[in-house]
Amino acid sequence: MRKILIVGATSAMAEACARAWAQRGDQLYLAARNALQLQSIADDLKARGAQKVGTKVFDANLLEQHAVLLADATRFMDGLDTVLIAHGTLSDQERAQQDVAYALGEIATNGTSVVSLMTLAGEQLAAQGRGAIAVISSVAGDRGRQSNYVYGSAKALVSAFASGLRQRLAKRGVHVITVKPGFVDTPMTAHLKKGALWAKPEQVARDITRAIDKGGNIVYTPGFWRLIMLIIKHIPEFVFVKIAL
Amino acid sequence: MLPFGNGRSYGDSNLNPGGALLQGGHLDRFIAFDPATGVLCCEGGVLLSTILQLVVPQGWFLPVTPGTQFVTVGGAIANDVHGKNHHVAASFGNHVRQLELLRSDGSRRICSVSENADWFAATVGGLGLTGLITWAEIQLKRIANPYLDTESIRFHSLEEFFELSTASEKDYEYTVSWIDCAFTGKRLGRGLFNRGNHAPAVMDTSAVPPGLPGGVAVHSRKVPITPPVSLINMLSLKSFNTLYFNKQSADVVRSVQHYRPFFYPLDALLEWNRIYGPKGFYQYQCVVPPYRALPATRALLEAIAGGGMGSFLAVLKQFGTQPSLGMLSFPEPGTTLALDFPNQGPKLHALFAQLDRIVLDAGGRLYPAKDGRMGATIFKAGYPRWTEFTPYIDPRFSSGFWRRVMESS
Numbered sequence: 174m175r176k177i178l179i180v181g182a183t184s185a186m187a188e189a190c191a192r193a194w195a196q197r198g199d200q201l202y203l204a205a206r207n208a209l210q211l212q213s214i215a216d217d218l219k220a221r222g223a224q225k226v227g228t229k230v231f232d233a234n235l236l237e238q239h240a241v242l243l244a245d246a247t248r249f250m251d252g253l254d255t256v257l258i259a260h261g262t263l264s265d266q267e268r269a270q271q272d273v274a275y276a277l278g279e280i281a282t283n284g285t286s287v288v289s290l291m292t293l294a295g296e297q298l299a300a301q302g303r304g305a306i307a308v309i310s311s312v313a314g315d316r317g318r319q320s321n322y323v324y325g326s327a328k329a330l331v332s333a334f335a336s337g338l339r340q341r342l343a344k345r346g347v348h349v350i351t352v353k354p355g356f357v358d359t360p361m362t363a364h365l366k367k368g369a370l371w372a373k374p375e376q377v378a379r380d381i382t383r384a385i386d387k388g389g390n391i392v393y394t395p396g397f398w399r400l401i402m403l404i405i406k407h408i409p410e411f412v413f414v415k416i417a418l
Numbered sequence: 419m420l421p422f423g424n425g426r427s428y429g430d431s432n433l434n435p436g437g438a439l440l441q442g443g444h445l446d447r448f449i450a451f452d453p454a455t456g457v458l459c460c461e462g463g464v465l466l467s468t469i470l471q472l473v474v475p476q477g478w479f480l481p482v483t484p485g486t487q488f489v490t491v492g493g494a495i496a497n498d499v500h501g502k503n504h505h506v507a508a509s510f511g512n513h514v515r516q517l518e519l520l521r522s523d524g525s526r527r528i529c530s531v532s533e534n535a536d537w538f539a540a541t542v543g544g545l546g547l548t549g550l551i552t553w554a555e556i557q558l559k560r561i562a563n564p565y566l567d568t569e570s571i572r573f574h575s576l577e578e579f580f581e582l583s584t585a586s587e588k589d590y591e592y593t594v595s596w597i598d599c600a601f602t603g604k605r606l607g608r609g610l611f612n613r614g615n616h617a618p619a620v621m622d623t624s625a626v627p628p629g630l631p632g633g634v635a636v637h638s639r640k641v642p643i644t645p646p647v648s649l650i651n652m653l654s655l656k657s658f659n660t661l662y663f664n665k666q667s668a669d670v671v672r673s674v675q676h677y678r679p680f681f682y683p684l685d686a687l688l689e690w691n692r693i694y695g696p697k698g699f700y701q702y703q704c705v706v707p708p709y710r711a712l713p714a715t716r717a718l719l720e721a722i723a724g725g726g727m728g729s730f731l732a733v734l735k736q737f738g739t740q741p742s743l744g745m746l747s748f749p750e751p752g753t754t755l756a757l758d759f760p761n762q763g764p765k766l767h768a769l770f771a772q773l774d775r776i777v778l779d780a781g782g783r784l785y786p787a788k789d790g791r792m793g794a795t796i797f798k799a800g801y802p803r804w805t806e807f808t809p810y811i812d813p814r815f816s817s818g819f820w821r822r823v824m825e826s827s
Contacts, residue, residue, distance in 0.1 A: 216448065216450060221472060
């Protein structure tokens with residue numbers, strides 16, 4: 174049985190993971206901004222078999238709350254071995270191009286707040302010598318593209334940070350997993366048109382939970398994104414500047 | 419607008435051409451489950467398959483289930499679905515302790531047989547027209563394990579079917595028959611009668627088929643492509659039916675079955691509807707009252723086979739007498755026959771007109787959840803309470819089905 178803290182627990186991908194964990198009787202501690210949603214998800218997870226479900230209203234941009242959250246979760250579950258960091262916002266690229274404050278705010282939400290959480294969680298788990306941190310980055314972080322490079326650069330920060338953290342903490346018993354979803358059909362992307370490349374949150378959750386259970390460092394989900402991003406990363410810059418992606 | 423669950427209604431009762439659909443499937447959270455009492459509360463978009471996954475290992479089962487587990491709770495209520503246990507358990511709505519109805523004006527009502535009883539009666543079987551069912555509380559039934567003791571009995575005539583059915587009602591919780599609709603004359607009305615009960619706690623484990631642990635994995639195959647023409651035609655049908663009728667060498671075969679193949683044989687073949695080709699198919703399900711059941715059923719079968727339009731999936735069942743709770747609930751005492759036909763255009767609609775007359779004359783009705791073509795006359799004759807129902811329709815809700823059956827004829 175795991176003791177799992179989920180940050181951004183109302184995100185569709187996080188909720189799908191939480192359902193899988195609830196079903197096998199894990200303990201869960203959910204943090205998110207919306208109290209009503211949190212309660213409704215907690216009830217659902219209890220009905221599905223979670224041994225214990227705690228909730229906390231939490232805004233990732235209030236950095237001073239991060240240590241408190243980890244302490245509360247650890248106290249509630251009498252331990253902590255797994256952290257899923259899933260909060261985020263889909264940035265409005267056009268607005269971010271004009272509005273510096275907005276752009277930096279987006280990078281704080283999707284980038285630096287994650288750095289803070291990973292740092293604190295990493296230290297705590299390393300101190301006990303075991304644990305796993307899964308962080309939702311994005312394929313958007315693999316290469317800055319004109320259509321969403323503000324969001325993408327925040328995710329690039331997360332990916333690079335997680336890579337270094339993984340290398341360092343691997344020697345101390347802590348497993349860091351970078352999850353890179355492609356297009357996922359969630360409330361965050363409800364306004365976008367869906368095509369063949371879109372995945373359901375349940376598919377993504379299966380990949381995440383498997384990576385946590387069985388190892389796996391950089392998880393593209395669905396898997397075909399590894400190939401797509403390999404191609405996109407290798408387009409020569411002189412070609413890249415001429416196309417729209 | 420109109421609530422849309424998992425899209426398993428066959429016709430246009432869940433469609434709203436020119437209007438909007440509310441994707442009810444996103445309301446997919448459980449609210450509470452008490453394994454001691456079997457009371458389950460969940461949002462309207464939770465699938466019956468999800469409920470079974472949760473509750474079967476804890477010794478509970480759905481009080482009533484239709485022939486597919488891929489329907490939402492909201493859809494099961496809005497169509498007041500029935501199952502093989504209708505003769506003892508009535509329909510789904512009879513097991514709903516309460517539900518919440520959200521109207522387009524933002525108001526919410528808790529409805530049950532005792533609270534807002536009129537709204538409850540309108541919403542059970544109300545085809546989604548009274549508002550959105552946001553959550554419901556249902557009473558599950560106890561089971562000892564996921565298995566059923568079943569018997570399959572060959573019968574050679576309709577008379578034999580009615581005898582078997584009446585004789586089985588008391589001792590068997592589940593009864594249903596497959597009936598061969600491809601032949602006239604001596605073979606008319608032959609079929610296989612299925613009956614079963616949930617297996618007891620102490621059971622003969624040697625009878626459990628291998629490879630069927632109580633696990634949750636559902637292995638389904640999928641029809642990968644849509645063939646250019648329907649694979650169901652009179653030739654394939656006659657051959658299949660003869661093989662199927664004779665598949666069991668003995669007249670009576672007993673077996674222990676897992677609940678999935680017993681209740682949901684078609685769920686094992688995802689997108690099975692594709693076998694009918696791009697033109698698709700129509701369903702036709704009627705119920706005729708008991709005193710007219712035998713002659714009307716015979717007349718229906720003769721019309722089908724006589725028109726050279728055999729139905730692949732023909733299912734016959736006697737309903738019980740416990741009344742359903744909805745103003746527009748389909749089940750009523752009598753015999754129900756469910757059929758599906760490849761879409762053959764005008765020829766098929768001529769047959770439907772013929773079947774409609776038989777049903778009308780017998781004082782029966784058709785099932786809206788399976789209908790994409792019934793006219794106003796047969797709807798209003800079959801559902802005389804429609805006038806009582808209309809004031810409860812949400813002013814901003816409508817469906818393709820409803821607009822059709824309300825057309826003045």
